[in-house]
Amino acid sequence: MSTTRFRPSRRFWPVCAVLALAVTAAGCSSTGGRRAEEARAKAAAAGGSAVTTPRWKVAMVTHAGAGDAFWDSVRKGAEQAAAKDNITFLYSNDAQTQNQVQLVQAAIDQKVDGLLVTLAKGDAMADVLGKAKAAGIPVITINSGQEFSAKFGALTHIGQDENSAGQAAGAELASRGRKNVLCVIHEQGNVGQEERCSGARSKAGGGFQVLYVNGVDMPDARAAISAKLQADPSIDTVLTLSGPMAATGLQAVQDAHRSVELDTFDLGPQVVAGLKSGSVGFAVDQQPYLQGYEGVDLLWLYKSNLDMLGGGKPVATGPQILTKDDADALAEYVARGTR
């Protein structure tokens, strides 16, 4: 039965190491990469804070999952506003509601001077926000949960109502004459994603279907979208709900050998490249950077001058419809991760 022995030669690993070194030495790319990025970057001036108010501490607690590019932009905006406003910025996130509640409680325990929270699953946050209020901590809600914001005692809400964003997308789809739209939900059970699709459905006019895919497995999502396109030849538009999923959707359209327009919510490098080349029709942006930046900045205004933008009414950061005309101007900001 047994015909071969398993026993790597003693020389196996040294040979591997030498090979790796040799390839490394010969292996510098003359195009792209970090060197190119550094060549582009003109050493942006790193400055200190712009104000002389006391060093306040602001915490942001979101319902973001780990490693999501969208929330990275929110955080970047908040961090840059904090640097400017002489604020110590604390960030934490957890996709599970009960864990997010605990993180908010932890921020209250740290006696922060201001609190930014997302209310993706609104009612669960009522108690803990009550505690923040009792502790005298000003709260601003961002991104999601506009309908709960005032009820829970927040100063204001900064974000984009998902349903109206969906409607904006739907209206744009209708004006482009799209006949049969496939809306791709990459997180089954996510309320915001359902709202985007149902908002788009209400204004799109033509046929409208929803497809659920696995957002943490791109090859699987890609195969699922192309399977759907193969199964239903009447689909002429794919609508994705995030930047990375738009990139995957573009691959799937190619796989299915169909000339289908792809439109998306949110931005990303591939989305901007797609807008430019015409493979992406339009993108609905809610400006995540602005949600973080304005969140921190409005807390600073409130602490230093008792100001509140919009008199406490929700402040909208979107929906902004971006098309081919905007692609060139956007590319630079998308590349640095702030759009």
Added chain:
Amino acid sequence: MSAPTTPDLLVQDRPAALRRLLARPELGSLIAAAAVFAVFAAAAEPFLRVSSLGTVLYAASTIGIMAVPVSLLMIGGEFDLSAGVLVTTAALTSSMVSYQFTAVTWVGVLVSLATTLAIGWFNGWMLGRTKLPSFIVTLGTFLMLTGANLGVTKAVSGTVSTKSIADMQGFETCRWLFASELNVGGLTIKATVWWWLGLLAVGSWVLLRTRFGNWIFAVGGDAAAARAVGVPVARTKTVLYLGVGFGAWVLGQHLLFSFDTVQSGEGVGNELIYIVAAVIGGCLITGGYGSVVGSALGALIFGMAGKGIIYAQWNPDWFKFFLGAMLLLAALLNAYVKRRAERGPR
């Protein structure tokens, strides 16, 4: 014409080929795969098109590439819960090394291979050293990798996804190797399918035709007995973990070179899918029994069920329910056939 009286003679009654077939661990999954195929062939008209076959094969291959080493590991009696995020680690490493050192993408690809093998070795070494259950060891690795994928990417790139390396030297050749596609009369076959078939052939050969294959069965069946007859138990298991590292490397490179950039939060949960594919394919969850070809059938069932539901245009709200029910049925059928085969003729 007298009827045989002893059970031994009864067994002789069946043709030798049939008996051998019934004893194969993958028989149940073969029947289950045929059943799933029949269901969707009947329920979904587009399912039988040539272009659909390409899509199903692609979905199956991305599971199957990992199911080969995972099934070998399970036959060897161990788990690897870090296999899902290890794929993402492989893609991230390759991308970041190429980008940050402005190196030809092949350099990143090789460093990535070294990294995944090192992590596989770490799992095996920890297992041999600590005698902790592999469930715990690899759960620890899973959590560490999940954190490191995010933490390192953010620290190095400044964002949670990697930068595009599509404009770098070597990208086109790497893409050819890991993410190209071949058109054969309307059927699009992706590179992952070739990798899958290659790994399948090698894995099956190692398991069935080499001494190392015997060692795998031995350490999975009874580690103490295997040690007693001179099988290097710890080393065998370490090599099996290296195999998982290699599979993760292949799939990770596909991820990178077909999507250009990689999000650091991907891959969580896929480790369970690889294990399920191996189990459907006839691998015992306790080790010592199973086959590599079976794992391919498991991956195929996953690919057919997942995409078949879409071709059949069933209500998407119930997507996961259908998928779960389909898998459970396949596994039950598989277990039933296996029991019948083991019980032998009556």
